[in-house]
Amino acid sequence: MPALLDLITDKAGNANATATVIAGLVAVYLLLYRWQSVKAHPNEPPIIASAVPFLGHLLGMALQGGRYVKNLGLRNPDKPIFTLPVPRSRIYVVTDPPLAAAVQRASKTLSFTPLVPDITRRVLGLDDDTVAIVRQHIDPDPGEPKGFLADIHDLVYSYFGPGEALNELSFDAASELAKQVNSYARTLQGSRDGEDTVNLLTWVRHFVAIATAQFLYGDENPLALHPELEAAFWDFDHGLGGLLMGILPSITARKAYRGREALARAFEEYLTQNRHLPGPDGRRGASPIILKRVSIALQHGWTLRAAARSEVSFLFAGIVNTATITFWLVLHLFASADLLATVRADLAACLTLDESESEGGTKSLTVDLTALKTCSPTLASLLRESLRYTSDNYSTRLVKSPTTLPGGYHLVANAVVQIAGGTMHADTRIWGPDAAVFNPLRFFSTPSTSSSKSSSTTTVDKVVIDDAEGANQSATPSTTATAEGRGTQAAAASIHPAAFRAFGGGKTLCPGRHFATTEITALVAMLVARFDISAAATPSPAAAAAVDDEDDDNDNNNIDKTKSAATAARKRIEIPGKEDGVMPVHVLEPKKDVMVKVRVREGMEGVVDMGVRW
Numbered sequence: 365m366p367a368l369l370d371l372i373t374d375k376a377g378n379a380n381a382t383a384t385v386i387a388g389l390v391a392v393y394l395l396l397y398r399w400q401s402v403k404a405h406p407n408e409p410p411i412i413a414s415a416v417p418f419l420g421h422l423l424g425m426a427l428q429g430g431r432y433v434k435n436l437g438l439r440n441p442d443k444p445i446f447t448l449p450v451p452r453s454r455i456y457v458v459t460d461p462p463l464a465a466a467v468q469r470a471s472k473t474l475s476f477t478p479l480v481p482d483i484t485r486r487v488l489g490l491d492d493d494t495v496a497i498v499r500q501h502i503d504p505d506p507g508e509p510k511g512f513l514a515d516i517h518d519l520v521y522s523y524f525g526p527g528e529a530l531n532e533l534s535f536d537a538a539s540e541l542a543k544q545v546n547s548y549a550r551t552l553q554g555s556r557d558g559e560d561t562v563n564l565l566t567w568v569r570h571f572v573a574i575a576t577a578q579f580l581y582g583d584e585n586p587l588a589l590h591p592e593l594e595a596a597f598w599d600f601d602h603g604l605g606g607l608l609m610g611i612l613p614s615i616t617a618r619k620a621y622r623g624r625e626a627l628a629r630a631f632e633e634y635l636t637q638n639r640h641l642p643g644p645d646g647r648r649g650a651s652p653i654i655l656k657r658v659s660i661a662l663q664h665g666w667t668l669r670a671a672a673r674s675e676v677s678f679l680f681a682g683i684v685n686t687a688t689i690t691f692w693l694v695l696h697l698f699a700s701a702d703l704l705a706t707v708r709a710d711l712a713a714c715l716t717l718d719e720s721e722s723e724g725g726t727k728s729l730t731v732d733l734t735a736l737k738t739c740s741p742t743l744a745s746l747l748r749e750s751l752r753y754t755s756d757n758y759s760t761r762l763v764k765s766p767t768t769l770p771g772g773y774h775l776v777a778n779a780v781v782q783i784a785g786g787t788m789h790a791d792t793r794i795w796g797p798d799a800a801v802f803n804p805l806r807f808f809s810t811p812s813t814s815s816s817k818s819s820s821t822t823t824v825d826k827v828v829i830d831d832a833e834g835a836n837q838s839a840t841p842s843t844t845a846t847a848e849g850r851g852t853q854a855a856a857a858s859i860h861p862a863a864f865r866a867f868g869g870g871k872t873l874c875p876g877r878h879f880a881t882t883e884i885t886a887l888v889a890m891l892v893a894r895f896d897i898s899a900a901a902t903p904s905p906a907a908a909a910a911v912d913d914e915d916d917d918n919d920n921n922n923i924d925k926t927k928s929a930a931t932a933a934r935k936r937i938e939i940p941g942k943e944d945g946v947m948p949v950h951v952l953e954p955k956k957d958v959m960v961k962v963r964v965r966e967g968m969e970g971v972v973d974m975g976v977r978w
């Protein structure tokens with residue numbers, strides 16, 4: 365009997381202990397939950413608490429990538445700025461264009477530069493001595509001595525500003541792209557069946573990566589000497605988020621780490637062997653901007669080995685966005701017969717097919733880069749809409765000292781501010797009810813000097829996007845460029861300038877944006893002029909149905925007959941959704957591979973040479 369009593373008492377004791385522990389845990393949880401909601405200043409932006417106090421938002425970002433904060437912003441439309449509590453700091457997320465502009469203006473106290481040393485240490489693997497140099501005079505006021513970052517900033521922004529240097533670099537870039545595309549077209553034409561099946565993203569990327577390495581770093585650039593580095597480059601790109609996290613990167617972001625190290629070794633070899641200098645044999649060295657970048661690094665005391673690592677980041681800036689956005693443009697064009705017909709008709713004004721020098725039927729094709737700037741308002745709109753639709757990037761700033769934004773929002777020192785591009789680009793209050801839809805003509809406007817007639821009279825296909833956020837959404841009549849269809853044009857014209865975030869803004873506004881625009885439109889012009897691209901695989905039932913619907917819709921109008929030729933194959937290229945579950949270090953990639961067949965376009969068979977002119 366006593367044994368039984370002991371047992372009961374023990375059990376009761378255990379139950380009490382368990383209850384006490386649970387009650388204690390609940391109390392601690394409630395305490396932490398409330399504590400995360402305590403403002404660091406009475407006028408701090410509203411706090412969004414997380415179910416997992418302090419860590420929840422970081423976990424959300426780690427697991428869901430850019431989509432996490434983007435969706436938080438979209439779910440809290442009443443908060444133009446909000447606070448995410450994180451351990452020992454806070455992240456302020458700005459989703460309102462006028463507030464974003466105010467953040468950009470407050471560059472004295474809200475600055476990206478103090479974050480750079482740590483970011484570059486993680487991403488590029490810079491050593492301690494180099495990082496210490498980067499920290500010197502990091503954010504100088506006018507009149508103060510300039511550190512490495514300030515000198516590089518001045519160089520890059522002045523070099524990429526309108527002028528002779530930019531024109532030369534744009535010419536070199538477009539010429540290199542023309543060489544790459546021309547060489548591919550000739551090989552394709554010489555192949556047995558004249559057709560190639562490719563992954564569209566990989567195909568476009570290859571042109572951009574090889575050409576960029578060539579025009580920036582010359583004939584003996586690392587990618588030319590070590591072709592396997594192209595794969596290493598994309599490994600680095602795809603694991604950048606892991607490198608940024610910086611938790612044992614050689615293990616947790618192994619492929620990216622190895623890719624970066626391979627690139628860094630190759631750049632080191634390139635610099636130590638003076639391959640960046642022109643050779644006596646006529647070898648082209650690096651472009652002037654690269655020579656200047658390296659010399660600024662050495663002047664500030666960097667080793668050549670560290671300078672080599674820094675070039676990995678410039679190659680990255682030159683390739684990744686340009687390649688990925690060109691992919692989206694080519695995809696949308698070849699997925700829509702009308703869009704393609706319109707743009708091809710527009711581009712005719714920028715292309716010269718020269719048959720006069722032909723021997724045995726050979727021709728040369730020249731792209732006029734000056735005319736390209738204005739000849740296709742449809743292509744210009746498509747580029748801008750592709751940027752809006754696929755850029756979920758954040759412009760990031762450190763709060764160097766307490767700052768009050770318009771509206772009285774008080775930001776405490778050492779917190780981080782992020783302008784959420786993804787939220788703004790999806791905000792229906794900014795872009796209208798069709799913000800979630802890809803509307804190729806959203807930014808359509810006809811410049812008074814435009815040579816384009818066709819754009820103003822063309823009807824554009826429905827855009828079928830296989831997207832999780834709205835599977836197979838169709839951008840129906842509002843995407844047409846007919847009278848009914850330029851509906852969003854006026855709206856787009858009145859958008860707050862800080863709402864378009866694809867190139868960032870303020871002091872960190874992308875310096876390469878003008879250059880990239882020329883490069884992208886030139887490459888698109890070359891690809892649509894030289895090739896026909898069609899779906900490689902059987903279309904899904906949804907895509908086939910869309911073609912059928914489109915044919916029904918068009919029974920009663922006078923669509924350009926080139927369209928029926930394109931749809932005759934009854935295969936439509938499907939447009940996958942964008943992969944927004946990653947850290948948006950550049951324009952988002954597609955969720956699925958897009959396999960296509962490439963052929964040289966009828967009438968372009970005899971082209972043996974392709975070049976550009978200003």
Ligand code: HEM
Pocket residue numbers: 517520681682683685686689751757758759760865866867868869870871872873874875876877879880951
């Ligand atoms: C479609 C093409 C491009 C897009 C969408 C793009 C976008 C961006 C974005 C979003 C930023 C960060 C802005 C911020 O934090 O506020 C940036 C910065 C930068 N971009 Fe681009 N970019 C493109 C092409 C290029 C090209 C071709 C180059 C150079 C060859 C380039 C060079 C740079 C540099 C050097 C920075 C850093 C600026 C700084 O010092 O803060 N970009 N770009």
